[in-house]
Amino acid sequence: MRINHNITALNTYGKLNSANNAQAKSMEKLSSGLRINNAADDAAGLAISEKMRSQVRGLDQASKNAQDGISMIQTAEGALNETHDILQRMRELSVQASNDTNTSDDRNEIQKEMNQLTSEVSRIGNTTEFNTQKLLNGNKSGSASAGGTVTELKSSATFGDLEITSKLTGKDGDDQSVEFVKASGTDAATAVAYDATTKKLTVTLGTDASGAVNATNDDIAAAIGADDDAKVAFTVTVSSGAEDDVQSVTAEKSLAGGRNAGTEVARDGAAALQIGANQGQQFAVTINDMRASALGIAGTAGNNATGVEGGVSDASFTAAGITNDLTDFTADGEHALDISTTSKASAATKVLDQAIKTVSSERSRLGAYQNRLDHTVNNLSTSSENLTAAESRIRDVDMAKEMMEQTKNSILSQASQAMLGQANQQPQNVLQLLR
8 A cells, every 4th residue: 555646546636637627618618609719629610710700791791882882873873863854854845945836035934944954964963972972973984993083185176077076084193095086976096196205196087988987996095194284285187098188186285274175083983892702802883974964965055966875966055145054064164955946946855865865774774783782682691691600510519519518527527526535535544554
């Protein structure tokens, strides 16, 4: 018999510690509801679980993003609903003015309402906002997240029956791009030469045998820099092939100039909605310019109004004069459709038909966006639910099973304590030998 080392007590003590540690872990799991409370519980499971958690939280936020996108679209579409009503009233007025039972004084009174309604269309386009962001002024058109001030320089040159419009666009810090288009909207550039020193861009528009301008080259990019004070000279040449039949015009435009030099538009491009948990899972929502000028119902005083789709004849905008000035406009000097005569009022009806069609198309597109995002929200919710279930199976504790373990460890702990007391009494038997 030995008394210096009570091996039985040591063994019992070790089992007691094991039972107490196991019971402590069971109690931790039962109190937290988690099988994995720290990396030591399951290193691989913890890593997988955390990755799933990030996905779940990303999906939940993406769902909120999509719902915010729906709210933005609903705001824009709601404003266009009023624009539709205004255009319908304007068309009604144009039909009324087309009737020769009206005198010139009557038409003047009708023109007053036409002017105010045109101003209201532009006001709606200029002021409709979501979270301080303009929606219907063209700010949400173009590529997603342009991220800077987009400069647009527009000028026109007429060669006989051909009207050429040049448009320079670009954002801060980037090269600009130049585009020359015919009045019909078809690009008509056939040859381009750019001099970086003089910053002069020469575009030659060739014609075929019938005299029609060749429509080629979609966009003409020229690295003219982003210096707002730079002067850019455009030379447009129309050639029919004969040296003595060449027409040309040179117009100097300034990036920092006023209306004659173009307009600077603060545009951030289409709204990129983050509808996924990972990089690049975005959906671009484009909302076009829905102001009066973009709808073809407002323009330069006295000019022809061909409609937003073109092809309308006999329609025009009102003459310059303080009584015809619009209170809200896309650019300075805009005027409403002229309904002062039967023919002009009748032609204005067709212009308004095209404007109504344009707004209808835009509202339809916005409605399609909204329906798509509704499905996106449902899909994200389902994905989040399923991924949460998968993460739960890895990380959450089985309460019933763990309670069994805790009960077992509790009994073992109590039994070990009792046995430790017995083991500690064994060295007392040595005293029997001393009697």
